[in-house]
Each structure stands twice: as C-alpha cells, then as structure tokens.
Amino acid sequence: MSGRPLRGCRVFDLTRFVSGSYATSLLAALGADVLKIELPPGGDSYRGQATDRIEGESALFMGLNGGKRSVAIDFRAGECRDIVEALLASSDLIVHNSRPGGLDAYGLDFASVHARHPHLVYGSISGYGDIGPAATRGGFDLILQAETGLMSVTGSPTSGPVKVGAPVLDIGAGLCVVVGLLAALRERDATGTGSEVSTSLLEFGMGGLTTLASSVLAGGEPPGLLGSHSPSFAPYGAFRASDDYVVLAGAGSEHLWVKLCETIARPQWTSDPRFATNADRVANRGVLTDSIEQVLATDSADSWVERLEAAGVPAGKVRPLEEVVASPQVAALDLVEQYDHEGAGRYSTMGVPFRLAGHRPRTGPSPVLGAHTREVLADLGVNSADVDELVARDVVVAP
Numbered sequence: 001m002s003g004r005p006l007r008g009c010r011v012f013d014l015t016r017f018v019s020g021s022y023a024t025s026l027l028a029a030l031g032a033d034v035l036k037i038e039l040p041p042g043g044d045s046y047r048g049q050a051t052d053r054i055e056g057e058s059a060l061f062m063g064l065n066g067g068k069r070s071v072a073i074d075f076r077a078g079e080c081r082d083i084v085e086a087l088l089a090s091s092d093l094i095v096h097n098s099r100p101g102g103l104d105a106y107g108l109d110f111a112s113v114h115a116r117h118p119h120l121v122y123g124s125i126s127g128y129g130d131i132g133p134a135a136t137r138g139g140f141d142l143i144l145q146a147e148t149g150l151m152s153v154t155g156s157p158t159s160g161p162v163k164v165g166a167p168v169l170d171i172g173a174g175l176c177v178v179v180g181l182l183a184a185l186r187e188r189d190a191t192g193t194g195s196e197v198s199t200s201l202l203e204f205g206m207g208g209l210t211t212l213a214s215s216v217l218a219g220g221e222p223p224g225l226l227g228s229h230s231p232s233f234a235p236y237g238a239f240r241a242s243d244d245y246v247v248l249a250g251a252g253s254e255h256l257w258v259k260l261c262e263t264i265a266r267p268q269w270t271s272d273p274r275f276a277t278n279a280d281r282v283a284n285r286g287v288l289t290d291s292i293e294q295v296l297a298t299d300s301a302d303s304w305v306e307r308l309e310a311a312g313v314p315a316g317k318v319r320p321l322e323e324v325v326a327s328p329q330v331a332a333l334d335l336v337e338q339y340d341h342e343g344a345g346r347y348s349t350m351g352v353p354f355r356l357a358g359h360r361p362r363t364g365p366s367p368v369l370g371a372h373t374r375e376v377l378a379d380l381g382v383n384s385a386d387v388d389e390l391v392a393r394d395v396v397v398a399p
C-alpha cells in the first residue's frame with residue numbers, strides 16, 4: 001500500500017472549528033488534495049482565537065489543518081461565483097460543518113450542489129442532525145456532551161456533572177463523516193453519482209453511549225454520576241493510592257477478580273457475600289471502593305501498577321498529558337510528528353490515529369492564510385491580473 005490511497009481525490013473544504021477540520025485533516029493524511037476555503041480577511045477563526053501560539057501562529061489551527069492548501073476566497077461573493085463552480089467541478093468531495101440550511105443562500109446545500117455537480121460526494125457535520133425539531137440548533141462539543149447524556153454519567157455526586165476534558169464528540173463526529181465519505185466515494189466511483197453523507201455530534205454521542213443506552217432502553221435504571229467507575233462492572237475505575245490514582249479493570253472476569261484479591265493480599269474478599277458476584281460488587285460499589293483504596297493507600301501508584309500488571313490484572317496510572325506525549329510507547333508508534341511551518345518554524349503535532357501497512361500517514365505542515373490561492377486559481381485558468389483585481393476587492397487573499 002502506498003499510504004496515500006486518496007491521491008488524486010480533491011476536497012472542497014468548507015469546514016471550521018474542530019469536527020470538520022479534523023475530518024478533512026484525515027482526508028489530507030490519506031493523500032487527498034484538500035482545498036481549505038477560508039473567508040477573507042482573516043480566514044479560519046482558529047487562526048486568531050487560540051491561546052497557545054508558536055511565533056505568532058495558532059497551535060490549535062496548525063494541529064487541525066496539516067497538509068491542506070489554503071485558498072482564501074469569499075465563496076459568498078458574486079465575483080467569486082465562477083471560481084467556486086470551477087473548483088466544485090474539479091473536486092470529488094465537498095465537506096462542511098455549518099448549521100443545516102446555513103449554506104442554502106449560496107447554492108451550496110446538497111440539493112443545489114448535486115443538481116449542478118452530480119459527481120460530488122457531499123459530507124456534512126452538524127450538532128443535532130440535519131432533520132428533526134432541533135436540527136437548526138448550533139452544535140458545540142460542550143453543549144452536546146450535556147445534551148447527549150454523556151455528562152449525566154461523567155462526574156460524581158460531589159463534583160456534579162463534568163465534561164470530558166477533550167472534545168471527544170467533535171473528534172468522533174469527524175471520524176464518522178470520514179467513514180461515510182469513503183464508503184460514498186467508493187460507490188460514486190462505481191456508479192458515477194455522488195451522494196450525501198451526514199452525521200452529527202448528537203449521533204456520535206449516542207453511538208458512544210451504546211452500552212449504557214442499551215440497558216436504559218431495556219428498562220434498566222440510568223447509571224447516574226459514577227465518576228470514573230462503570231455502572232455495569234466492579235471494581236472498574238480509578239482508585240486512590242498513596243500518591244496518585246490507579247485505574248483497575250478487575251471485573252473483566254471472575255478469574256481477574258480473584259487475581260486482584262490475591263495481588264493486594266485480600267483473598268478473603270472472594271468469599272465475602274457482599275462481593276460474591278459482579279452484581280453483588282456493583283450493588284456494594286461504595287464499600288468495595290473504600291476497601292480497595294484503604295489497601296492501595298499503603299503504597300505508590302507506580303508500585304501497585306507494576307505488581308498488578310505482573311499478576312496479569314489490567315491496571316494503569318492516571319498520567320499527565322505531557323508525560324504521555326513524551327513516552328517511549330508514543331515514540332515507538334511515531335505518533336508525534338514535526339513539520340516546518342512558514343511562519344512558526346519547527347513545530348510538533350499529533351499524527352493521525354491509524355497506520356496503513358505498518359506506516360502512519362503524514363499530513364504535512366498547515367498552510368498560512370491564502371498560501372495556495374494563486375496556484376489553485378492559476379490551475380483553473382485565472383490569470384494573475386484577475387487575481388490581483390479580486391484581492392483589491394477584498395474577496396480574495398493571495399500573498
């Protein structure tokens with residue numbers, strides 16, 4: 001495998017923020033020519049909003065837009081209409097994460113695009129889905145973590161609901177649209193006709209809650225706020241040791257439960273009626289958690305993880321992100337990539353989360369605003385003087 005299976009595929013990329021930008025960065029890593037369409041004068045809002053910057057360049061933007069070509073044109077302006085149509089005609093995919101209906105006025109909704117360019121595969125990401133009573137609501141990861149029910153099972157009675165620290169619904173929705181786009185692209189290559197792929201943060205959020213939602217749909221009780229613990233298994237969660245937290249998955253089987261009890265020198269628990277079965281342990285989770293933490297408090301998290309792992313009991317330590325990104329395992333997987341950026345110089349970013357034929361596809365550096373406007377428009381036959389005229393009208397940025 002070449003590692004660039006989408007070579008020759010062009011993407012008309014209207015995405016912004018996390019979910020859409022992440023999706024098209026994956027397409028770029030797979031070899032697609034991703035034309036990131038940015039509105040003048042400032043382009044993608046993440047170029048200016050990030051708090052962490054490298055030589056004035058947004059680390060947030062660079063982390064989400066590697067390997068793309070920046071084409072800074074105002075697709076809404078009448079002067080750019082012919083350019084937009086030529087770009088669409090030369091593309092294979094169009095991807096956006098605007099609200100449903102947000103592109104209708106510019107003729108960039110699916111029905112309009114499909115009528116003019118039936119070969120295009122059309123992908124969209126929204127907050128709540130593109131149909132239904134909530135379709136027009138805006139979709140932010142934080143809001144959907146609350147409204148999907150994710151925050152109803154994250155946190156504790158003491159803390160109250162808490163969000164997952166990373167934008168997991170954004171990233172998940174981005175992954176989902178890519179899966180759909182690849183399937184639709186294969187069908188288009190067979191039939192010649194593109195189709196629409198849509199997903200949302202709500203849909204991915206509900207998909208991620210499948211195991212819990214299945215129990216609720218079967219008539220079970222909602223799990224409530226259990227912190228890091230599982231509503232279905234015990235012990236399964238984070239437990240405080242003398243200096244830090246240890247996470248234990250000691251309920252994967254009765255064999256593991258017995259191994260855990262032996263390793264922490266509490267074999268009598270295996271005959272305790274409160275802990276006789278997994279159901280008993282779930283029912284008595286509070287007592288069990290307190291009992292385990294009393295034992296773990298006698299030693300450090302590192303020491304316990306070493307002993308538990310040696311005994312075959314799945315365990316880990318809650319590690320800070322700066323330790324993880326510098327770890328030997330992450331290095332062995334080649335997960336952190338370095339690129340040279342025109343403005344920021346050398347910078348590091350996370351690679352895509354998969355390998356092809358043993359190699360991780362690389363995205364490449366992110367673009368400065370409008371870096372590729374002239375070359376892309378030249379390929380369409382737009383001469384330099386006409387580009388300069390569009391720049392003068394403030395509908396194009398072309399350094």
